[in-house]
Amino acid sequence: MKYEAITTSTLVEPPLDIDARKRLKQQLRQAERWNRSKAFLLVVPLLLFVGITFVMPIIEMLHRSVYDPLVADSLPRTVAALKQWDRQQLPEEAIYAVLAEELVSLQEQHELSKVAGRLNSEYSGMRSLLSKSARRLSRKDTITRLIDTGSVRTAMIDIDQRWSDIAPWAAIKNLSSRYTLSYYLAALDMRYDENGEISAQPEQRQIYKTLLLKTFAISALITALCLILGYPLAHLLATLPESRSNLLMIMVLLPFWTSLLVRTTSWIVLLQTEGVINDVLIHLGLISERLRMIHNMFGTVIAMTHILLPFMVLPLYSVMKNISPSYMRAARSLGAKPGYAFIHIYLPQTLPGIGAGAILTFILSIGFYITPALVGGRSGQMISNFIAYHMQTSLNWGLAAALGGILLAMVLLLYSVYNRLVGINNLKVG
Incomplete structure (x- = not known):
């Protein structure tokens, strides 16, 4: 029985040229990308579920802990006027007049309780102070007459002696920014004082x-x-x-x-x-x-x-x-x-x-x-x-x-x- 001689050259495939190798590598990369894409599409529903029910609530919670636009939105003119206030002495007559007008406006819109409650958490007694002042100033065009005579500051101090103190104004200025650390400070029994510095809460409010x-x-x-x-x-x-x-x-x-x-x-x-x-x-x-x-x-x-x-x-x-x-x-x-x-x-x-x-x-x-x-x-x-x-x-x-x-x-x-x-x-x- 005769066998034909098989040489080594007949068993080894001819080497691929450079273009063929590039095409093969490209096809392999495309196949790998497609497999990764299919795997990613399979977990997309889970990622959406985790993102909507877990990640987004945490992000919203962290954002809400530093975002506080209530005072800035409710008292925009007062906040703007207090930007140049140095906290060393009482504000000028014009700032008293602006605050008085905005308090009366909030009282008429039934929105005063919200901003008063927020300021009360910063300075105890602020709720009663703002409510009392807005109620007294809204009688019989009092604001217009006081502005014309330049006696708004005197009238507000007569309504409540606390307006002769820097503390209520400092509380408004401390909460004038839309983004603040005041909530975190309150959570650690701290606050911004009258000078805008971080200090401890009074002992009776430390819990x-x-x-x-x-x-x-x-x-x-x-x-x-x-x-x-x-x-x-x-x-x-x-x-x-x-x-x-x-x-x-x-x-x-x-x-x-x-x-x-x-x-x-x-x-x-x-x-x-x-x-x-x-x-x-x-x-x-x-x-x-x-x-x-x-x-x-x-x-x-x-x-x-x-x-x-x-x-x-x-x-x-x-x-x-x-x-x-x-x-x-x-x-x-x-x-x-x-x-x-x-x-x-x-x-x-x-x-x-x-x-x-x-x-x-x-x-x-x-x-x-x-x-x-x-x-x-x-x-x-x-x-x-x-x-x-x-x-x-x-x-x-x-x-x-x-x-x-x-x-x-x-x-x-x-x-x-x-x-x-x-x-x-x-x-x-x-």
Whole structure:
């Protein structure tokens, strides 16, 4: 049988010319661009959803926390006239006349209460001062007569002696800009003083700084309690046989299937003065007088710890489940005592779960609203309750946005610290 000789040249394809290589590379780039475009189009709905429901509200909140056009729009002539005022002495007669005319105009348009309320937050008593002055100046063409005689300043001081003070005028000038940091200063118990300098609020008006520190302290305490209670529970779930572990995991997840309001109401039933816990303690003879465990800080901490405990257990469990028991057995076989082996071998491997559970629990706790409002009462409330108050009752959305912006900044700071110490790539949440 004869075989034809096959030379090497018949097996090797001829090399492509330069133009063919360029066309091939171009086709490959086009194919890659098309694949990336298809992948991007698939996630466009998700990006739109996240942008509309999450990113845009945050941007709007941050914008509202620094945007305050009410005084500039309501008193434009007064604001323009005060630009050259040096804050060293009372304004000139012409500025008094301009303000008097604008106050009367706002009174007739029923818009005075808005600007008066905003100025009152900057200078206490401004609401009554503006309302009283506008009411007195609007009688029988008083403004025209006073302007003609050049006695507007004297008349306004006669109406209220506070017009002879620089403070009301400084308050108007401090809020004359459309963009201001006054909301953030108020959220930190600070303000612009009569000279336009940043100073502390009067002691009787300082509430937010203490409330912020209280919120972070409560959140840290709840996070610590969840870690103390959740760590042994997660270890038990990770080491038990799968059949028993699954049953206990159902018990851990059971609160997620119950409404937050229902769980909070249940704690009210348990903790109230005539509640179940007090009845049991009295029946057992452990106490002689009923304990006050609700509408205070104790009730807030207990209820929130119970509600947030699963958020600590799940990240810990996901990490512990992947730790081989052979590490502990090897340490014991080498002579290490159980406590030493746990601290030096097992505990360091669970740090990603501890970090993830701690940051998740802490962030959730600083924004809690329903539980502190129902269980904590007045003394157990947190900063989120005051944010809701300014949004719903006082309608001071700028201050509410500033308080929310401070919380957001603290969360981002906490996130950066976690990323530096543990690494966001090690985040495991179950």
